[in-house]
Amino acid sequence: MAETIRRERPRLRAWLRRQLPDAQDIEDILQDAFYELVLASRLIEPVRNAGAWLFTIVRNRVTDRHRRRSHRTFPLFGNLGDSEDDDDSGTLDDLIPDAEADPERAFMRARLVLALEEALRELPEDQRVVFIAHEVDGLSFKAIAQTSGVGINTLLSRKHAAVKALRTRLRAVHDELSDN
Numbered sequence: 651m652a653e654t655i656r657r658e659r660p661r662l663r664a665w666l667r668r669q670l671p672d673a674q675d676i677e678d679i680l681q682d683a684f685y686e687l688v689l690a691s692r693l694i695e696p697v698r699n700a701g702a703w704l705f706t707i708v709r710n711r712v713t714d715r716h717r718r719r720s721h722r723t724f725p726l727f728g729n730l731g732d733s734e735d736d737d738d739s740g741t742l743d744d745l746i747p748d749a750e751a752d753p754e755r756a757f758m759r760a761r762l763v764l765a766l767e768e769a770l771r772e773l774p775e776d777q778r779v780v781f782i783a784h785e786v787d788g789l790s791f792k793a794i795a796q797t798s799g800v801g802i803n804t805l806l807s808r809k810h811a812a813v814k815a816l817r818t819r820l821r822a823v824h825d826e827l828s829d830n
Contacts, residue, residue: 651691654700655684661701662708669712679715683707758827762820769819777812780805 659680666676683704690697697703770778779798783789784805791809795802 651688654687654704658701658704662704665705666708666712670715675715679708679711682711761827762823765820765823766816769816772819773812773815777808777815780808781812781816784809 662680662683663676666679670676670679686707687697687700687704690703770782773781780794780800783794784791791802791805794800794805798805
């Protein structure tokens with residue numbers, strides 16, 4: 651067991667460095683994978699190819715972290731600057747103030763959430779569905795394409811149109827609240 655861990659650790663760490671910027675996340679994932687290996691070694695039928703098995707565990711942990719982060723963040727609005735097509739990605743947390751900070755921020759948050767909900771309802775259904783599936787549910791375009799039967803390029807186009815419409819619609823509300 652110790653030899654397998656010693657042999658696989660550098661390869662897995664190198665791959666993780668290309669996937670994640672945070673050294674602590676990398677170490678956490680490695681420790682989880684090695685713990686799973688120890689548990690699996692106690693099973694009646696042991697793991698046959700430990701290197702491949704560990705890589706699968708590590709890859710799945712990275713995917714899980716990306717999914718969790720995509721649920722916490724809303725990479726859409728950027729700075730809501732002058733350009734509708736700017737690619738600065740912010741998060742919903744950047745756009746919507748913390749409601750617990752003070753009453754004024756709570757009001758701003760409630761107003762922005764309401765504006766976002768209204769703007770989403772006004773999108774054409776095909777744009778709204780792909781936007782929510784990708785940004786809120788965290789599904790990949792490939793997964794959306796498989797379940798909907800719509801091509802990936804069409805989905806990308808619909809999402810782009812939704813983002814442009816939402817930016818345009820929410821820019822006025824954001825600017826109004828920022829001026830106050």
